[in-house]
Amino acid sequence: MMPALPTLDALDTTVHVVLAAHDAPEVSAALPSLRAVLSAQENVREQRYRMPGDRERFVVGRGLARHLLGQALALSPSAVAFALEPHGRPTLASGHRRDLGFTVSHTPGLVAVAISATRELGIDVEDTARVITQDIPNRFFAPDEVRELHAQPPDRQVSVFFDFWTLKEAYIKARGLGLSIPLDQFSFHLDPHQPPVLTLDPRQPDTAAHWQFFLASPTARHRLALAVRGHRVKTQSLRLWWFGVPPA
Numbered sequence: 136m137m138p139a140l141p142t143l144d145a146l147d148t149t150v151h152v153v154l155a156a157h158d159a160p161e162v163s164a165a166l167p168s169l170r171a172v173l174s175a176q177e178n179v180r181e182q183r184y185r186m187p188g189d190r191e192r193f194v195v196g197r198g199l200a201r202h203l204l205g206q207a208l209a210l211s212p213s214a215v216a217f218a219l220e221p222h223g224r225p226t227l228a229s230g231h232r233r234d235l236g237f238t239v240s241h242t243p244g245l246v247a248v249a250i251s252a253t254r255e256l257g258i259d260v261e262d263t264a265r266v267i268t269q270d271i272p273n274r275f276f277a278p279d280e281v282r283e284l285h286a287q288p289p290d291r292q293v294s295v296f297f298d299f300w301t302l303k304e305a306y307i308k309a310r311g312l313g314l315s316i317p318l319d320q321f322s323f324h325l326d327p328h329q330p331p332v333l334t335l336d337p338r339q340p341d342t343a344a345h346w347q348f349f350l351a352s353p354t355a356r357h358r359l360a361l362a363v364r365g366h367r368v369k370t371q372s373l374r375l376w377w378f379g380v381p382p383a
């Protein structure tokens with residue numbers, strides 16, 4: 136049976152983030168009911184993943200997204216239809232309400248789905264236990280971010296690295312353009328007491344002040360960043376929910 140999901144009222148001012156530890160026993164037990172709401176095309180996609188963990192994460196992400204969107208649209212989860220944008224972002228198909236946004240991210244041990252009344256919404260979760268090689272910041276971060284990272288004390292380096300990484304992923308996902316946005320044409324500045332601040336290169340056709348960013352550590356091992364465009368949604372109204380029991 137599906138565990139209870141949040142009621143999706145006040146979506147105009149709230150971002151709901153539903154988290155699931157895909158390898159936890161109660162989430163594994165819910166896999167058949169999550170898989171049952173997927174489309175034939177999604178079933179084919181699941182089969183293409185060679186690693187069992189990738190398959191599970193895909194089913195949990197799509198299944199949860201369908202359940203949440205179904206609640207918000209008063210439809211059964213399997214009646215929710217998706218379209219694919221040119222850069223790969225899945226969105227609601229044109230027959231549905233167009234002001235509802237959702238975003239999905241998976242990493243070993245965690246799946247996150249966010250939903251709100253803005254289409255420009257991006258989430259990223261990362262497993263901070265993954266190996267980071269020395270060259271990654273220079274390859275993927277903006278020069279200001281590399282400088283800020285290297286100025287951190289040694290015990291803060293890993294944490295700040297994942298702050299930058301998840302924020303950058305969340306922003307490019309919220310724009311729906313993926314890696315077609317050059318990663319050195321925008322940068323974040325971190326202050327432990329303030330929300331992250333975005334700076335855009337003039338070549339980027341976007342306005343930094345329109346965005347809000349949020350960072351969280353949903354488990355001891357995972358980092359999460361969320362990017363939301365628009366003034367209607369207040370990030371202080373962010374709601375984190377666990378599907379199943381949160382990992383210890």
Ligand SMILES: CC(C)(COP(=O)(O)OP(=O)(O)OC[C@H]1O[C@@H](n2cnc3c(N)ncnc32)[C@H](O)[C@@H]1OP(=O)(O)O)[C@@H](O)C(=O)NCCC(=O)NCCS
Pocket residue numbers: 193196197222223224225238239240241242258259260275276299300303304307308309310311312313314318
């Ligand atoms: C595809 C990409 C949008 C995210 O990839 P990712 O971090 O590996 O994977 P995540 O699990 O966080 O996100 C995947 C989900 O994002 C969504 N997605 C795919 N393309 C998207 C796009 N262009 N815009 C927004 N969302 C997208 C999908 O829902 C997908 O899950 P699903 O297919 O199971 O539904 C893209 O940013 C990418 O390829 N990143 C590679 C990593 C990298 O080099 N990052 C450098 C950042 S510093």
